Amino acid sequence: MxxxxxxxxxxxxxxxxxxxxxxxxxxxxxxxxxxxxxxxxxxxxxxxxxxxxxxxxxxxxxxxxxxxxxxxxxxxxxxxxxxxxxxxxxxxxxxxxxxxxxxxxxxxxxxxxxxxxxxxxxxxxxxxxxxxxxxxxxxxxxxxxxxxxxxxxxxxxxxxxxxxxxxxxxxxxxxxxxxxxxxxxxxxxxxxxxxxxxxxxxxxxxxxxDGKEEETAEENQINDVAPLWTRTPSELKDEDYNQFYKDLYPMSEDPIFNIHLNVDYPFNLTGVLYFPKIKNNVEVQKNKIQLYSNQVFITDSVENIVPEFLTLLHGVIDSPDIPLNVSRSYLQADGNVKKISNHITKKVADRLAEIFKADRADFEAKWDSLKLFIGYGMLTEEKFYDKAQKFSLFKNTDGKYFTFDEYKDIIKENQTDKDDQLVYLYTTNVEEQHSFIEAAKNKGYDVLVMDGQLDNHFVNHLEQKFEKSRFVRVDSDVAEKLIPKESTLESQLSAGDKDDLTSVFSAQVPNGDKMNFIVAFEAMGKDSSPAIITQQEFMRRMKEMSAMQGGGGMNFYGEMPDSYQLVVNENHPIVERILADKNEAVGKEADSLRSKIESLNGKRQELEKAKEGKKEEEIEQAQKDELADVDKKISELNTKKTEVLSKFSTDNKLVSQLIDLALLSNNMLKGEALTKFVKRSIDLI
CATH class of the missing domain: 3.30.565.10 (Histidine kinase-like ATPase, C-terminal domain)
Known part of the structure; x- marks a missing residue:
């Protein structure tokens, strides 16, 4: 020894x-x-x-x-x-x-x-x-x-x-x-x-x-010495790939399809990657790729081996060329890693393009499951975007699918605005935005379905990629203004009418801490809705992105109330009737108050003109006092006029009904307000 x-x-x-x-x-x-x-x-x-x-x-x-x-x-x-x-x-x-x-x-x-x-x-x-x-x-x-x-x-x-x-x-x-x-x-x-x-x-x-577990004479072999990814693809069938997937993920649904990797130059890499049926939740699906080195399990945290978007895939990657530290649990920065990452990205994109060309109908049938994955890749990997734009699809509200180029050709003639910009209309919820979709389709427009988890970001990304194009959600404005063209409709309301009706409708909109309404008027056809609720595109996108990012730098938008427009159709017969009712009930009083306000506004302009060219200390105190007195009277008269019109509004069931109908079409009428609406509808009938 x-x-x-x-x-x-x-x-x-x-x-x-x-x-x-x-x-x-x-x-x-x-x-x-x-x-x-x-x-x-x-x-x-x-x-x-x-x-x-x-x-x-x-x-x-x-x-x-x-x-x-x-x-x-x-x-x-x-x-x-x-x-x-x-x-x-x-x-x-x-x-x-x-x-x-x-x-x-x-x-x-x-x-x-x-x-x-x-x-x-x-x-x-x-x-x-x-x-x-x-x-x-x-x-x-x-x-x-x-x-x-x-x-x-x-x-x-x-x-x-x-x-x-x-x-x-x-x-x-x-x-x-x-x-x-x-x-x-x-x-x-x-x-x-x-x-x-x-x-x-x-x-x-x-x-x-006999009701208990007993040991047999047969040895218990733990492993499969020739797992599927080490075998030649030509000797494998779809059933083999699906069975291996079930062995890896016993509780999962069958995958959509797979990619068999087999590379021996400039590095060694084998494996099988599966496209899972993603249920619109990125985080839950991550870290399902298992990394092996010569069939020894290393880790299922593969962020440093594959691009971020590919972590949504499931399966196995095996490579002896991936450098590991002594623990074999964490990957080092190395040139091979980037090469492998790029190759896997290319292989995935090529396989998708291959499937798209070979059987487009099957590809379209699987699109709803593929969409999140492909969109994520196009958002985060420029090289993947370049390849994927050829097979990435738009889906419209009729359930039809189009490549980017195909869809551009279809909408080019009818959906180009007066500034020569191509407008892509889309919905994020077909059911909730149904009335807006129908209004757009009645004008001959086509509407895309963009209801995915990442579509808010994807829309922004495509606007940067597409030339002279913008995306507009179908409920962001009335149909007549979604794609601005030369207007031929004229308003039948005077400035005074609009002023009064603004107060009338403002008195009934449900303003509060969580939502804010602005009343606006638009000249639309008599067959269009009398009142529509829209949400401004920019602010809505900012709030949605803030919600997805958990605040951060965009937290400012997240804390703001939701801002909506109640767009009143100036030319609708019901609006004309409300105006007539207003004129009959409080028209003289409102006109009298408006006349006094206009007179005081004239006086105010004269006083402001007299101040022109003078420094603050050169203005006589009497002039200042007189201007302050005029401002006070104008404010009091405006308050009085608003009160008169608001009282009329509160007593007028048609105003309440139009606003509630607009809210209802946006799925915004609930609880007590919905109960009141139903009762009022019965009364009106």
Whole structure:
């Protein structure tokens, strides 16, 4: 037996390994099983190139627990190690045997997982003592046992071992005894080792018999050594891809379709990416891509490997060329990562374009599920936008689909405004905005459905991309003004009529802390609605974006009340009737007050003109007092006029009915107001 010191630069290396080398202690099992797989793969390689002529036999990795002895053992029948190799690869920390082996056998080596030579030492995160019992495959080599208790000192002695390979025996410490539980180890093996290329065995399979679970004689193999992504696409069917998806995500619906990745230049990359049925919620669907390195699970946080929008996809990516730090849990910045990211983006875009060209009807049928994903990509990745604009679709309220170019040609003639801008009309809710959609369609306009989670941002993005174009929500104005053209309709109301009716309708609109109404008048056809509620496009978009972003720099807009316009049709017969009722009830009084206000306004203009060219101190106090008195009288008369017209409005059921009908068409009439509307409707009938 010999003793020695492990080749480290400081005696504090083990506490550092125990606490900081890996973010999760559970990683130790992945590392040790990966090393055992490496040893088995090396054995295959040596046999295939003729450097080992013995019986290869069954190559597998076995995990076993001895609860009484409090040990966890990982065993393999791989190449094993001699005493000299233990000195080289175990006692000299961070000298990677795997990397040296790959370099020597790079043309023949099976998948080799290890990169850093530190994986073995992760065992000291959970063990108070570790034994390596190993027998090299080399002729005449003697079996040896290496023992270390977590200090830089170790012992190495010759022992008897029946077969080649290595047993790693971990004497689990008190803090980590959960790793002696069968359920815990089963969970970790399924997480990290489910697709390793060498069989991984843990215990025996069980079956239910006579109402209880009993162990069978059949070994329990954890992994699929040839997972779907390692196989040739030509030998796979749709059922194979769907079954693999169900294995990965047992509770999910079937995916829309998939992309099989297989790249060997300028980097190695394999995998299968699935387009899931997205239910309009970005966050819930993220982080479903599993990243592997030579079939060893690394992480499902792949933001640094794939572009942000591709994190909505599900599936597997496997690449030995993605650089990892010692924990294999966090990705480093590297040129290969960007190349891989760009390639996946291109591959996804090309596959979508391919499907679109091959079967457009099928693509359209799947569009509602694809829309969020494609829109997200076009918003966040310029290169994806360039490709996707050829197959991205608009859907209109008739359920028809168009490419961007197709739709532009369809609406160009009828939806170009007087400033030669192309106007894209859209709705965010077909049901709630139905009356506005119908009004627009009656004028020969087409209306798009933009009701997706990201469509508010997407509309802004397209306005920047499309030349001389703008998007207008169908309820942002009356149909006659959605696409401004030369107006031929003239108003039948005088300025005084409009002034009075503004007070009449303003008295009834439901202004409050959460909403604010402005009364406006528009000359529309007699067949148009008598009153319509619209919401100004810019402010609505700002508020919606503020809500999506949780405030931030746009919080100013989020805190403002919703601003609406009650647009009154000046030419509608009901509005004319309300005007006639007003004239009969309070017309003389309103006219008299208006006449006095106009007279005082004339006086005020004279007083203001007299001040012109004078400094403040040059104006006589009498002049100032007279102006203040005129302003006071004008204010009092305006208040009086508003009160007179407001009282008329309150007593007039037609005014209330028109406003409530406008609110109702916008789904804004609820609760007590709706009850009153129903009762009033009955009374009017």
């Amino acid at each position: 010999s003793k020695g010191n492990i080749g480290v630069t400081t005696e504090n290396i083990f506490p550092i390994i125990k606490k900081f080398l890996y973010s999760d202690h559970e990683i130790f099992l992945r590392e040790l099983v990966s090393n055992a797989v490496d040893a088995s793969q090396k054995m295959k390689t040596l046999s295939s190139v003729g450097e080992f002529n013995g019986e290869l036999g069954e190559l597998k990795v076995s995990i076993s627990i001895d609860e009484k002895a409090k040990t966890l053992t990982i065993s393999d029948r791989g190449v094993g190690m001699t005493a000299e190799e233990i000195e080289k690869y175990i006692n000299q920390i961070a000298f990677s045997g795997a990397e040296e082996f790959v370099d020597k056998y790079k043309d023949d080596a099976n998948a080799i997982i290890g990169h850093f030579g530190l994986g073995f030492y992760s065992s000291f995160m959970v063990a108070k003592k570790v034994n390596i019992i190993t027998q090299s495959h080399k002729d005449g080599a003697k079996a040896v046992k290496w023992t270390c208790d977590g200090s830089p000192e170790y012992t190495l002695e010759e022992v008897e071992k029946e077969d080649r390979g290595t047993d790693i025996v971990l004497h689990i410490d008190e803090e980590n005894e959960n790793f002696l539980q069968k359920a815990e180890i089963t969970t970790l093996l399924n997480k990290y080792c489910k697709f390793l290329p060498v069989p991984v065995v843990f215990g025996n399979k069980t079956e239910w018999k």
